[in-house]
Amino acid sequence: MSELLINAHALDGLRALRDESFDVCVTSPPYFGMRNNRVRPVEWPGARLGACLLEAHAWVRDEQPRTKNARQGSTEVVKNPRLTVVPPPNPGEVCAHCGAWRGELGQEPRVSLYASHLVRVFDGVRRALKPSGSLWLVLGDSYAGSGGSGGDYWPGGSREGQARVGRREPSGALKAKDLCGVPWAVALALRDAGWFLRSAIVWNKPGACLNWGPDRPTSGYEFVFYFSKTAHPFYRDVRTVGDGTCRMRDVWTIPTEPYKGAHYSTFPRALVRRILSLALPVGGNALDPFVGTGTTLLVARELAPQGAHVGIELNADYVKQAQERPLLPPLGVLFEYP
Ligand SMILES: C[S@@+](CC[C@H](N)C(=O)[O-])C[C@H]1O[C@@H](n2cnc3c(N)ncnc32)[C@H](O)[C@@H]1O
Numbered sequence: 001m002s003e004l005l006i007n008a009h010a011l012d013g014l015r016a017l018r019d020e021s022f023d024v025c026v027t028s029p030p031y032f033g034m035r036n037n038r039v040r041p042v043e044w045p046g047a048r049l050g051a052c053l054l055e056a057h058a059w060v061r062d063e064q065p066r067t068k069n070a071r072q073g074s075t076e077v078v079k080n081p082r083l084t085v086v087p088p089p090n091p092g093e094v095c096a097h098c099g100a101w102r103g104e105l106g107q108e109p110r111v112s113l114y115a116s117h118l119v120r121v122f123d124g125v126r127r128a129l130k131p132s133g134s135l136w137l138v139l140g141d142s143y144a145g146s147g148g149s150g151g152d153y154w155p156g157g158s159r160e161g162q163a164r165v166g167r168r169e170p171s172g173a174l175k176a177k178d179l180c181g182v183p184w185a186v187a188l189a190l191r192d193a194g195w196f197l198r199s200a201i202v203w204n205k206p207g208a209c210l211n212w213g214p215d216r217p218t219s220g221y222e223f224v225f226y227f228s229k230t231a232h233p234f235y236r237d238v239r240t241v242g243d244g245t246c247r248m249r250d251v252w253t254i255p256t257e258p259y260k261g262a263h264y265s266t267f268p269r270a271l272v273r274r275i276l277s278l279a280l281p282v283g284g285n286a287l288d289p290f291v292g293t294g295t296t297l298l299v300a301r302e303l304a305p306q307g308a309h310v311g312i313e314l315n316a317d318y319v320k321q322a323q324e325r326p327l328l329p330p331l332g333v334l335f336e337y338p
């Protein structure tokens with residue numbers, strides 16, 4: 001039995017892991033357009049990979065001004081004093097030579113760029129998975145241009161979970177108020193990159209009340225995409241109905257679980273428990289490259305105490321919270337950024 005927390009950018013942390021050593025990856029990255037994780041900007045390689053091998057990147061500001069309200073073109077006004085602790089949005093920078101992007105995951109100006117960054121992360125995950133391994137990706141959607149007018153985006157606030165940054169794709173492809181379709185854009189990009197897309201599970205969140213404005217139905221679900229590395233992953237069928245005749249279906253009703261710490265996008269243990277009971281063999285190893293406060297590790301230890309479980313997290317405060325979560329004895333921390 002062992003757990004390890006790696007305090008690093010996911011792309012760097014994944015490089016430290018051995019090939020074909022994990023049975024399952026359960027994870028939820030920062031969502032597109034949601035600015036609430038407060039991590040430092042990190043580098044994402046560009047398309048012209050070799051261009052900056054011998055010289056430094058030539059960083060220029062990314063083209064999309066983040067503080068503009070997409071509809072009115074006005075500067076965002078933050079009225080809630082609690083939001084003043086959040087630094088101004090980092091617009092991100094691109095390298096004029098190699099096309100690398102430097103910024104916070106989720107703050108990319110285009111869905112396609114966000115998806116390409118996740119493809120990179122999950123390339124690293126795929127390498128670290130055994131041939132029988134699977135990836136379970138929890139992902140929600142966001143609206144273009146929504147939430148630019150301030151308001152309470154903190155837990156319990158009327159705009160909790162909404163994108164706080166007005167955004168419209170430079171190409172004009174997305175208009176303010178459009179549903180971005182992020183989960184499917186990411187799922188199809190991952191499938192194109194070689195993953196087997198096995199299932200798109202709807203995680204129905206009863207009680208979720210995000211008050212997304214009066215002009216559309218309030219969203220009450222997210223996706224759990226199930227991918228496998230090969231055509232024959234480990235999958236333990238779980239019978240769900242009393243007499244054991246009904247196989248696991250693809251709509252899961254699981255309430256969100258309140259979390260008392262400073263992190264506000266933890267997923268409920270019941271969701272992770274359901275996934276791991278399907279996909280983690282006895283004594284198997286679990287991985288989460290965006291581990292936040294350690295929910296995946298917590299449940300993996302409960303279900304597979306003999307396994308070795310690894311979480312990667314960029315924000316050192318969350319690593320500390322993960323170490324302090326009940327039931328988890330102190331975890332090893334591999335390397336820390338200043
Ligand atoms: C949606 S949260 C995950 C929460 C987690 N499932 C839990 O239950 O606590 C996404 C996490 O990814 C982290 N993160 C953001 N960018 C990252 C990066 N480049 N590498 C690693 N972690 C990152 C954020 O700090 C945040 O904790």
Ligand SMILES: [Zn+2]
Pocket residue numbers: 051052056057058095096097098099100
């Ligand atoms: Zn460069």
